[in-house]
Amino acid sequence: MPLPLVFLVLDGNSLAHRAFHALPHLATSQGLATSAAYGFTTMLFKVLREIRPGMVAVCFDRGRATFRHEHYSAYKAHRPGTPEDLRPQFPLIKEILGAMNIAVLEEEGYEADDLIGTLVQRAEEQGLSSVVVTGDQDALQLVSPLTRVLVTRRGISELEEFTPERVRERFGVDPAQFPDYKGLVGDPSDNIPGVPGIGPKAAAKLLKDFGRLEDLFSRLDEVDARYREKLRQHREQALLSKKLATIDRGAPVKADPRDLRWPGPDYNRLLEVFSRLEFKSLIRSIRQQLGEEEEATHPPAAEVKTHRVEYRRAGPAELTLLQEECRRAGRVAVALAGSRREGVAAAALKAGGSTYYLDLDDPSSGAAAREVLFSLLQDRSIEKVLHDAKSALWLLSRHGQALEGLALDTMVAAYLLNPTTASQDLADVALEHLRVVLPSRGEEALAARADALMRLADVLPEKLRLAEMERLYYEVELPLVGVLAEMEMAGVAVDREYLAEMSCELEDKIQAIAGEVYRLAGEQFNLNSTRQLGYVLFEKLKLPVKKKTKTGYSTDASVLEELAGEHPIVPLILEHRQLVKLKSTYVDGLAALIDPETGRVHTTFHQTVTATGRLSSSDPNLQNIPVRMEEGRRIRRAFIPRRPGNLILAADYSQIELRILAHMSGDENLINAFRRGEDIHARTAAEVFGVPLEEVTREMRSRAKAVNFGIVYGISDFGLARDIRISRQEAQQYINSYFARYPGVKAFIERTVAEAREKGYVTTILKRRRYLPELFSANRTVRSFGERTAINTPIQGSAADIIKLAMVRIHRELKERGLAARMILQVHDELIFDVPQEELPRVKELVREHMENALELAVPLTVEVKAGPSWYEVRPV
Structure with a gap:
């Protein structure tokens, strides 16, 4: 049987590290980190598909100490240890390679590069073509007419191919001179010192003129005076650097390329591993690759089968x-x-x-x-x-x-x-x-x-x-x-004419604001161009630069909000952006989605998307209509009853998440405040600021409201300080005062996070689960997100459970009573109905009863019911 033509060999360690740092944190539902394993595998599939090799091997480092450390103890000394989330993924990668029927090679005291170099040397001696895939440029010394090297770029998504010509074009040296090149310029990533003061261009010129490093030192008198003394002073360091950078092509590798023929994957084993690791896209990819003939070749296994x-x-x-x-x-x-x-x-x-x-x-x-x-x-x-x-x-x-x-x-x-x-x-x-x-x-x-x-x-x-x-x-x-x-x-019936009028009105306002922006800027420019806006703000108007990106000045919303007090042009730009989005996304976007047959918009409610249990909607997304600005609230004017004589009825839970927090925490002060029907934000303000209830100002109440809801979302002092524009020290004092007044809430938060770490998940009142693998991440930011989510999910998820339970009961009762009223929307804690006017008294009471009694809590649930000729015009009834 003739030998296959291409031998593929990969640097397992460097590619796993690249994958780990290129991808966001990924984990199974049980918390097993998988980002490196997933990234490595997707890259491997891509390379196998493109190279179509006959022989394959993946080489790994084995142990941190190698023969290079004997020559230079500081070799790679500054490199941080393997991240905690990455270390357990190496066995996963090797398990995947085992299922792929790909050989895994490692030798004590040698790096993966040495094993790769040895295998490539043997392949060349047998006249075989090789392809090396790595994230490390050291392998470029292996490039030859028979060996190509593919080096990762941009994480693992792109590979740059190096042939002898490409190495010379890129570095100015032959592949065989690459260790000499490293001997001069060094390599900070491996802590290889090189020769101080000699950069890539100088190194390439010296090696072009003198060949090897040893020849350069034997002819130092002929070297340009600019470099002669540096080379003389650092001769031993340069030669040591070359030695450290040289791949050992005589490593004691037991395998021969002839032994590494690749028969293809064991698809059944691979599917079992991918199933356990929840690599669903890779599973689909495998099935797409398998034709009937291949499936016959690989009969179904007991674990995972077609x-x-x-x-x-x-x-x-x-x-x-x-x-x-x-x-x-x-x-x-x-x-x-x-x-x-x-x-x-x-x-x-x-x-x-x-x-x-x-x-x-x-x-x-x-x-x-x-x-x-x-x-x-x-x-x-x-x-x-x-x-x-x-x-x-x-x-x-x-x-x-x-x-x-x-x-x-x-x-x-x-x-x-x-x-x-x-x-x-x-x-x-x-x-x-x-x-x-x-x-x-x-x-x-x-x-x-x-x-x-x-x-x-x-x-x-x-x-x-x-x-x-x-x-x-x-x-x-x-x-x-x-x-x-x-x-x-x-x-939901929509007033098309009103939307058209509002679109024209918004366009006039957008143009007027743009004109004022141009007047303040002293010139016309493209308001949608980040580059042009950056020039006007930071070069022409000399506003302080808050953040830069790779392409220039950042003009995102957070930057503009920070600059709002610096110049009157900034609030106008913010308003312009808001109105443009309002017009395009909501006003014009809503009109485009009106069904020509019914004259209504038919949103899609998604029941199985959010991790908390809340419903979401799309086409159109009716849960994201902005209501903080008046123009956003006015969009609700377009939502009208389906026939004349009907009304829109809106029923909204009052502070449901804070009431659930009181119930779940069992905090007596919070429970009693709700039972007494107090204004919870004013009560919190009185406690936090230490003033009588009647002396609470609007600003105090506003800040207390931010604390109340911030606690539900696990807010930090930094987040609270940013939200209400105070110092972190002051924000922490507010949080401390809150917990001093409501110790049961603090105990609930601590208990919830501890139980989540113990179980791996949190639950709502009705036992809805959310798994939180983020709690076990070595990354502090990811872990903090997991803790905030552990606090918020039981509360937000319980609110979702309650309103869903109310929806089911209300829908059933409307039918049983033979009422013509219809539930048409759910938006967060609010239910919207289309009600004939004569049914309003009965429907109002029915809705209130089922919403307020959906679930028995330690505090009363209260619902505000409003009705009117449109969603915008509803008033208490």
């Missing part, structure tokens, strides 16, 4: 069998394919032991399949298992059909079990909980999805029970699916 399912393509006879099996089993798993515009195009159903594929567009059997499918989906006696049932409800609505008997939505269940995962797609859920990889295309893929759903129905409920989230799932999240679907389908 999900193959026997299924029947449903004609008339099979449709009858399907109906019988569904009714006999009492449960069916349903996977639908289609689009919101066209509706359902195909379906796969699993009932009993059989899986069926239904083509609803088939000319001969599509009509019958459609009838059977819709009949089964509306049969309440048969439990339904779906993934993303809200999307299924949208598809069915295109046919005027509904879904009854939803027993399990696997997307929502998986989200509760692991809320911080990047994707809740069924393929990812099946991989995590069933250890199977679903096919991605065709009939078989849809059939496999239905089969996986039924298997998940046997797994996920038990996991929810063990995590104590059954009540949260069955009473809150699962029924909420239908509530959100109906809210999305109902949509």
Whole structure:
């Protein structure tokens, strides 16, 4: 068998370090750091795909002391130790390489470079081409007509290729002279001293004229006088530096390139490792690379396997069998394919032991399949298992059909079990909980999805029970699916003419502000150009420079806010930016999203995105409409009832997070303040500033409010000082005074963080979990974020649980009472309804009752109810 043509060898240590520092902190849901392992693996996949080698090896350092330390004890002495988060990732990388069937080589007393040099030397002796991948330029001395070196640039995302010509072009020396070059210029990264005063250009010129370092020293009298004395004084240091920089090509490596043939990965082992490390994008990448032929070559293993399912393509006879099996089993798993515009195009159903594929567009059997499918989906006696049932409800609505008997939505269940995962797609859920990889295309893929759903129905409920989230799932999240679907389908009526008027008004104001900015600047310029704005502010107007970037002056919002008092032009620029964003994103953006058929906007509510349990929305995002400035609040004027005579009703929880804090902390002073119905911010101000309640000023109350909410979000003295523009010392005094008055809150915070470190997660009142791997990071900033999140999540998550519970009960009661009122929006702690005027008294009381009594707390929940002809014009009722 002829030898493969290309030998690929990688420097494991340097590439792992590069990956670790190039990527943000990554960790599994259980807190295992993975950024270096993930980055290294993605880079490895890229190189293997591009090089297509026949032989592969990865070399690692072994131990810190090498033969170079015997010559120079300060070699690499200034390098910091391996970061705590990186050290445990080397075994992970080696485990991945084992699953890849790639040899791992290391020798005591030698660096990875030496092993690479030895292997490359042997490859060249056998006439083989080699490619070296590294983050260390020392390997450039190995470059030859048979050996290329790829050096990482910009972390690990780019590789720069070096051939002999490229080395000469870049450094002015031949590859073989690279140790001589390092002997002169040194290498700060390895603490190699070189010759002081001789830089890269001088070193290249000297070596071009004299060849090797030894020849240069033997002919010192011929050297330019500028360098002669420096070289004479540092002769031994230069020769030592060359020795330290020279790769040993005679290391005792037992392997030979002939022994390192690469048979390709063991895909099943690799999938098992990637599954454990939660590398879902890499798993998908593997499946995309595997064709049918490769899958036959690598049969499924017991741990992780490709999900193959026997299924029947449903004609008339099979449709009858399907109906019988569904009714006999009492449960069916349903996977639908289609689009919101066209509706359902195909379906796969699993009932009993059989899986069926239904083509609803088939000319001969599509009509019958459609009838059977819709009949089964509306049969309440048969439990339904779906993934993303809200999307299924949208598809069915295109046919005027509904879904009854939803027993399990696997997307929502998986989200509760692991809320911080990047994707809740069924393929990812099946991989995590069933250890199977679903096919991605065709009939078989849809059939496999239905089969996986039924298997998940046997797994996920038990996991929810063990995590104590059954009540949260069955009473809150699962029924909420239908509530959100109906809210999305109902949509919100929008006054198009008002938006057009507001757009014109904002444009006039934007132009007027721009004109005033130009007058103050003394010239016209592009307000959207950071470079031009920077010139005007910092060079022409001579404002103090607060921050610079690689491309020049920073003009971001934080810089401008800091400069607001320095010149009248700055507040105008800030206002201009706010109004431009308001117009483009919200006013014009909202108008563009009005459905031409309904005249309404139909936002999408996301139930499985946020780690805290809060809902989010998109297209349009109705939860981010800015309300701090009047122009932002006026956008709400565009949201109107769907028909004349109706009103918009808004019901908003009052200080729900602070009330939850009182309940969870058990602090008597905080609980009593809420029970007495006191203004909690004024009460806190009185305690913090040591004044009677009646003497609390507006500014005192404002600062106390910042402290109250800051405590909920785990704010630091630095953060509080920045927010209310006081010194850190003063901010810390406020925080200390707060904790002195509310010691139960301080104890709650300390207890919550300690328990989170012990368990790895925090929980809400209804046992919603959030895992916090950040708490175990060696990076102080990341760890501090984890601590703040541990404090805030139980509070914010409990608020989310409460309003969701209220939504489910209100929605159910509106239907049971036969009321025409509809819940149309949820925005943070506020619910919005479209209500016929005659129903207002009943709906107002119904909404207040269910919101205030959603969950029993140690303090009362209070709700402010308002109504009016638009969302902006609501008034207390």
